[in-house]
Amino acid sequence: xxxxxxxxxxxxxxxxxxxxxxxxxxxxxxxxxxxxxxxxxxxxxxxxxxxxxxxxxxxxxxxxxxxxxxxxxxxxxxxxxxxxxxxxxxxxxxxxxxxxxxxxxxxxxxxxxxxxxxxxxxxxxxxxxxxxxxxxxxxxxxxxxxxxxxxxxxxxxxxxxxxxxxxxxxxxxxxxxxxxxxxxxxxxxxxxxxxxxxxxxxxxxxxxxxxxxxxxxxxxxxxxxxxxxxxxxxxxxxxxxxxxxxxxxxxxxxxxxxxxxxxxxxxxxxxxxxxxxxxxxxxxxxxxxxxxxxxxxxxxxxxxxxxxxxxxxxxxxxxxxxxxxxxxxxxxxxxxxxxxxxxxxxxxxxxxxxxxxxxxxxxxxx
Amino acid sequence: xxxxxxxxxxxxxxxxxxxxxxxxxxxxxxxxxxxxxxxxxxxxxxxxxxxxxxxxxxxxxxxxxxxxxxxxxxxxxxxxxxxxxxxx
Numbered sequence: 329x330x331x332x333x334x335x336x337x338x339x340x341x342x343x344x345x346x347x348x349x350x351x352x353x354x355x356x357x358x359x360x361x362x363x364x365x366x367x368x369x370x371x372x373x374x375x376x377x378x379x380x381x382x383x384x385x386x387x388x389x390x391x392x393x394x395x396x397x398x399x400x401x402x403x404x405x406x407x408x409x410x411x412x413x414x415x416x417x418x419x420x421x422x423x424x425x426x427x428x429x430x431x432x433x434x435x436x437x438x439x440x441x442x443x444x445x446x447x448x449x450x451x452x453x454x455x456x457x458x459x460x461x462x463x464x465x466x467x468x469x470x471x472x473x474x475x476x477x478x479x480x481x482x483x484x485x486x487x488x489x490x491x492x493x494x495x496x497x498x499x500x501x502x503x504x505x506x507x508x509x510x511x512x513x514x515x516x517x518x519x520x521x522x523x524x525x526x527x528x529x530x531x532x533x534x535x536x537x538x539x540x541x542x543x544x545x546x547x548x549x550x551x552x553x554x555x556x557x558x559x560x561x562x563x564x565x566x567x568x569x570x571x572x573x574x575x576x577x578x579x580x581x582x583x584x585x586x587x588x589x590x591x592x593x594x595x596x597x598x599x600x601x602x603x604x605x606x607x608x609x610x611x612x613x614x615x616x617x618x619x620x621x622x623x624x625x626x627x628x629x630x631x632x633x634x635x636x637x638x639x640x641x642x643x644x645x646x647x648x649x650x651x652x653x654x655x656x657x658x659x660x661x662x663x664x665x666x667x668x669x670x671x672x673x674x675x676x677x678x679x680x681x682x683x684x685x686x687x688x689x690x691x692x693x694x
Numbered sequence: 695x696x697x698x699x700x701x702x703x704x705x706x707x708x709x710x711x712x713x714x715x716x717x718x719x720x721x722x723x724x725x726x727x728x729x730x731x732x733x734x735x736x737x738x739x740x741x742x743x744x745x746x747x748x749x750x751x752x753x754x755x756x757x758x759x760x761x762x763x764x765x766x767x768x769x770x771x772x773x774x775x776x777x778x779x780x781x782x
Contacts, residue, residue, distance in 0.1 A: 346724050350745070353717035357752060360710035364759065367703050374696040375703065377766045383759055387707075390755030394714070397748050666720050 332661060333636040334670070335412070337610075339629035341405040342412045349666035351401045358394040365391055413629075420600075420626030427623060450542055450601040450625065460524060460534055465546040465692040467530050469554045472496050473687040480681040481513065483674055484611065485659035487569045487593055491652060494520040496687040497531050497574065498551050500558040503683035505565075511590075511678050512564045514581070516551055518572025518596075518652075530692040531573060539576040540598055540624055548577045550690035558686050560587070567591035567677060571652045572620055575599060575612075582606065591677060592632075595655035598623045603630025611673055613658055615639035617649040635662055635670065697774060700767040704760060711756035718749040 331344035341348075365387045367373060368380075377383070473496065480503055481487045490513075492499045497517035502510050521532035530546030538545035560566065566587045570578030575597025582592040583606060592610040596618050604610035610632035614621040617639050627634070637658045641648030648654060665671045724742045 344724075346720050349720045350717045350724075350749075353713045353720065354749070354752075357710045357713035357717065357756075360706055360713060361752075361756070364703060364706045364710060367699075367706060373699045375699040375763075375766070377762070379762065383762050386755045386758045386762075390710070390752050390759070393748060393752045393755065397745070397752070 330638060332658075332665060332667075332670070334667065335409070335634040335636075336405075336669075337631045337633055339413065340409050341402070342409040343405040345665045345667040345670060347401060347405065348669065351398055351405075352668055354394050354398045354401070358391060358398055361387060361391040361394055416626055423622065424625050427625070450540055460537065461526070463526075464544050465530065465534075465549065467546050467550040467553060467690055467692045469498070469550055469557055469688045469690045471554075471557060471686050472689050475685045477682050478685045480511075480678060480683065481674075482679070483659075483663040484593060484613075485656055485663050487513070487515070487567075487674075488571070488595055488652065488656045488659045491515045491569060491571045491574060491595075492517050492687060494518070494531070496689050497547075498554040498688040498690065499685060500554060500560065500688070501683055501685045502558060502560070502564070503678065503681040505678065505681075508563075510561075510564045511681065511683075512555075512558075512560050512566045514551065514555060514560075514566060514568050514578065516547075516568070516570035516574030516577045518570075518574050528691050528693070530690045536573050536576070536598065536623075539573065539580060540601060542601070545577070545580070546692045547573055547690075548580045550688075550692070551577050551581060554686075554688040554690065555581075555587075557688070562586060562588065564588060565590045567593070569593045570597060571595050571655065572597055572650065576602065576624070579604070579610075582608065582610070591674075595652070595659065596621055596650050598625075600625035600627045603628040604632040605630055607631075609633070609673065609676070611635065611662075613637070613655060613662065615641075615649050615654065615658065617641065617643075617646075619646060620650050633669065633673075637661065697767065697770045700763050700770060704763045704767065707756055707760045707763065711753060711760065714749055714752045714756060718746060718753060721746050721749055 331346050334345055334348060335342045368384050368387055478501060481490060490499060492515060494517055497520065499515040501513040505511050519531055519533065519536060521527055521529040524533045530550045535545040535547035564587065567590050568578035568582045575594030576599060578592060578594055579599055579602045582589045589606055589608045591608055592604060595613045596615065598620055599612060601624060612632045612634045614634065614636050616636055639649040639654045641654060662670045
């Protein structure tokens with residue numbers, strides 16, 4: 329099994345989790361060694377043994393070695409990031425043009441939004457969306473289940489496991505923090521209806537197209553409505569979690585500015601044109617062999633931490649590579665990563681809380 | 695010599711050594727082959743062996759400092775308690 333491949337927020341550092349773990353440990357060692365030298369030469373110290381200067385030289389050497397190593401490794405992650413950006417721009421542009429032209433061919437719409445439709449996936453999606461009618465849907469949500477005394481999730485994998493299956497695509501958990509403060513976690517499932525024709529299911533292909541095009545999507549409207557039905561207010565601290573289309577919905581709502589977003593976790597979501605720009609931790613997990621995440625277009629730099637891995641599915645098992653179960657397995661690797669940035673990713677979230685969970689279904693009409 | 699000063703120094707150097715050893719254990723598990731991401735191959739500018747050797751040098755220097763300090767600590771304690779037999 330290969331290491332997780334990590335792009336740090338801002339996209340300026342890219343490497344395997346192991347390299348980042350070594351950097352962190354060496355940075356700590358360097359700080360302690362520097363402290364050691366300061367302690368040795370401190371005027372207040374009475375420790376001046378025979379061979380004192382050799383001792384200081386050894387401590388200084390260790391500090392310099394650790395500093396040199398750390399700097400070289402950091403330089404390496406910058407270099408890889410630069411190469412990655414070049415690779416994404418080169419290969420991603422070609423792929424995006426193919427996706428856009430495919431969308432034009434399907435709809436017969438050759439002029440999408442007056443912009444350069446041959447380059448950007450969101451332009452292509454906009455043209456496709458217009459070709460499908462371009463209507464803003466009307467959605468209704470129904471609460472279908474409720475559980476009390478639900479313990480808050482620990483780690484990333486447990487949150488992925490709580491993304492509902494398709495039957496009730498929205499799960500909302502609320503935890504009372506006291507003093508009128510609430511912590512909310514919103515879990516959103518992926519596409520249920522793969523038809524592009526108008527239907528009654530908001531979690532359909534039209535929502536996928538709308539999300540990539542950056543126009544109102546029925547699935548996002550439904551999730552927003554479910555949040556209001558669950559009593560979520562703009563004062564709630566919200567963590568959004570989603571798989572596939574649900575990940576795109578989660579990203580749109582996290583970025584909307586209408587909630588106090590405290591975290592975003594997405595798996596297998598088409599998010600290329602939806603970078604995280606807010607001041608909250610965002611974690612994006614993608615399988616290299618999952619084509620769904622590629623359909624969102626070239627990855628734009630943002631505040632998100634991106635984790636890439638092989639799904640370990642059989643070759644050409646596209647459904648397997650995209651499945652939530654495979655992503656759950658990858659998320660367990662994130663939780664147990666030697667890289668503290670990943671293994672402690674949810675450390676800032678509340679712990680040991682009990683609250684209530686509500687499950688919602690949704691419908692749409694033209 | 696002040697026993698407290700030496701004890702403090704040993705504690706700090708042990709923490710540094712522990713961090714370096716942790717880095718070494720992760721580094722030794724690195725794949726010897728280059729990293730792959732998507733269609734790109736990244737050849738590390740360092741070889742894994744060289745990285746491990748460099749970290750070993752950090753650990754060795756920590757050991758040297760700690761060893762000296764421990765010897766001095768023993769002597770300092772013996773000087774403080776000459777009749778206790780402490781430190782053999």
